[in-house]
Amino acid sequence: MFTSWFRYDFGYSWPLTLGHGLVFAAALALAAIAAWRGWRPWLVGAFAVVAGWGLAGTVAMHHAGQINEPVRVPTRAFLASGSGRVLDLGAGSGRATVGLLLARPNVRVTAVDLYRGYYGIDDNTADRLRRNAATAGVGDRVEVRTADMRQLPFGDGEFDAAMSVAAIDHLRWADVERAMREAARVVRPGGEFLVVSLNVDLWVRTAVPLPLHGHGYWGRSPDRERWRQAFSRSGFDVKEVGTGPATLYWLVTRR
Template sequence: MSKNRKPDYGVDAPEFAAALGAAGVASLVAAARWRRGRVAAALTGAAFLASTACYLHTTLRGKFLIWERELDRAGLNGDEDLLDLGCGRGAVLIAAAKRLPKGHAVGVDLWTRDQSDNRPEATLANAEAAGVADRVEVHTADIAALPFPDASFDVVTSAMAIHNISSADQRYRALDEALRVLRPGGQLLIADPWIMTRKYAGHLGQGTPRSLGPGYWYGTPLLGTSLLHAVKS
């Protein structure tokens, strides 16, 4: 593999981003053709295109910068065993692995279409391109039924994955599984829509969700992301 290759993490929910952009273009086309309602259509189109730009910033740059900051805040020693739930193409998994020269980073996913070209081969190729292939592994697994023993990891992370589970019971099961595989004193860091992290904190009985700011908005503040940080007692 070329030493000049850079990791390619794709786009989150590309169909949604495409729909936002298409709605913006359609509204602007309508504004150009209509006499009545032209201003409203133009404003609507501009709003959709602004949301598209915000979305693309988050998925292509913003979330990476924020996770770099949050992983720094976690104060890793470099020898931890870390598990990333719903790892996708490895954005958080690989950022964490770079901080674990003596540790190990494990990603699990069901490789659905929530992210473009989502498959284990793409994740492993990104790990190799980032120079951390020796400390990264991936598994196909349901995050609500993890194939790991109790107390296997020092850190569990998850970025915009748990909310994709349709059943509330299964979402809470995924949280319980995350705590089960954590060692005492281990850290849980979950980034998800703010409305969901509030429910997670209530289920776990600990942690206060913290907004991650405009850099993690998927098009609008209503689709902003919060981080739930908890420590296993």
């Protein structure tokens, strides 16, 4: 896990990738200094508590959030055959793309994104995704396109499956449904669509105890029933709903 923090360039800023670790190191050093110099016990305890939070936050961000690593596929049921042509909606710097290609060695992925600045990654480009795929040794199985998931430049039923990891759920609700309908159009009947969202569980609340300014996405979990109904309206049947560390996912099939 630790070596992959520096192996890939997924573009996240240092407060997200290293911030909790720096807090841990600084607070631990202050606690040691305070104890050595005989400062008030409550002050030593306060520094120790902050150090503990920094350590817990580091584990949460990198184990649960996988913040600078390829994203784990949350269910074995997705592309259980191990092959097929897959569309990754909102691929960004490629965390989910690379994760899928590593987990399913016979799939090919077309990754699409608008490649505009968002969520602290202002310089995302298609080339960054290509570099990360090459680093993982899967660059020959990915094609990167600049496209809008709400208006896809692909034919009907062109893909065996689609996925969107921490992407479609960032849209306004009307645009979420537009993107769902587009996914239903380009995925063949019987094909799968995997949507992965942040689940505001104990892992997330440990790492980010207060909602980030301008990042309300961190402060709530999706309404499962609302999403189920939207999938149904868009032409999908829900096959599986599940959770993992900091993760909520839906696996649906195209009618």
